[in-house]
Amino acid sequence: MGMRRIPFINLKAQYLSIKEEVKVALERVLESGVFTLGEEVGHFEKEFAQYCGTRYCVALNSGTSALHLALLAMGIKEGDEVLTTAYSFIAPAEAVSYTGAKPVFVDIDPLSFNIDVSRIRGAITKKTKAILPVHLYGEPSRMDRLLEVAREYGLAVVEDACQAHGAECLLVGEWKKVGTLGDIGCFSFYPTKNLAAFGEGGAVVTDNVEFYEKIRMLRNHGQKGKDYHPFLGYNYRMAAFQGAILRVKLKRLNSWIEARRRKARLYSQLLEDTSLVIPKEARDSRAVYHQYVVRTPKRDELRGYLEERGIETGLYYPLPIPLQEAYRSLGHKKGDFPAAEACAQECLSLPLYPELGEEDIEYICYSIREWAKSSEEEVGESFLPKSKI
Ligand SMILES: Cc1ncc(COP(=O)(O)O)c(C=O)c1O
Known part of the structure; x- marks a missing residue:
């Protein structure tokens, strides 16, 4: 019997x-x-704004560009400070x-992996001119x-929703999509994202006509009309x-999200009764x-064990942003961001995509439980796979 491989x-x-619909669209x-731009991009902008529930969308060539232009549009410049998370892909800090x-880094809440709001004040x-939270994972x-803190101090809010198309929060009794809660929301359509281009792509959404x-x-x-450049x-x-x-793809996003959920x-x-800390949805x-x-805490050991069983996993992110060499000049040191640093050492991403088979998930969880037993972690006794492994 060949070994199962789960990418x-x-x-x-x-x-x-x-496939067929994509071919028609490309044709x-x-x-x-x-x-470049043109009707297709114009239609997409309208459709994505409508999906998010904002007045406007501007399609761009990447999520990083979206973050950069969002900050520029707000007038963020040299001498300003922007609060952002210590634990994410580097792009928001780069922007x-x-x-x-x-970028002024704030440690995270280790349960949600997101910026610890209690540390923002x-x-x-x-x-400080703005807050740039990332809706991570x-x-x-x-x-x-x-938003309460932002209002109190008069700060702008740019949301990095590059990993969170369609995620929602209940705000004052109303479900709202992330990216529409602050002043500008930024999205990436990088090929591995939940809504993905076949190449690079990004967008901002906003209700503010000036932005x-x-x-x-x-x-x-900086073009206004043809060949006129005010800036x-x-x-x-x-x-x-x-x-x-x-x-x-946008037409299918909701059903893909449901499949992921x-x-x-x-x-x-x-995995509920294992010693692993698993995601808890608020x-x-x-x-x-x-x-x-x-x-x-035994992340690397678990990763190696799963690899031997044909299960590929991911590390997002093994080094917090402030400790990257690129930000050496800011003078941060080990121990400054304890929650982010612990997550960087302990987090493991398991395969998850809409097309992933349930039997694959059962095999992955079965393997994790076998590992937990062999490494003498505490696990419950009751696990029975729901189908043949
Ligand atoms: C949280 C986050 N922010 C920003 C980006 C940047 O997006 P892009 O790769 O489209 O520039 C990414 C993904 O790549 C991301 O995961």
């Missing part, structure tokens, strides 16, 4: 499920002769640095409390092919499980 990501499975772009402002100075940050107009100009060399901008335009593909629930049922939020992340 961490499987982009082909999703492509096969929409449409080829026939149109318009390869702050691109503007000349200083203590990090605010006279130079598809789990919303504590936006109710974060919208500024970002539209910034993405296209300098960038080439951050979205390719027409990506707009066309994203339109095909079902699969996350199955993981949680099967009652007033709906996560979209871009990743299913477990915690154990």
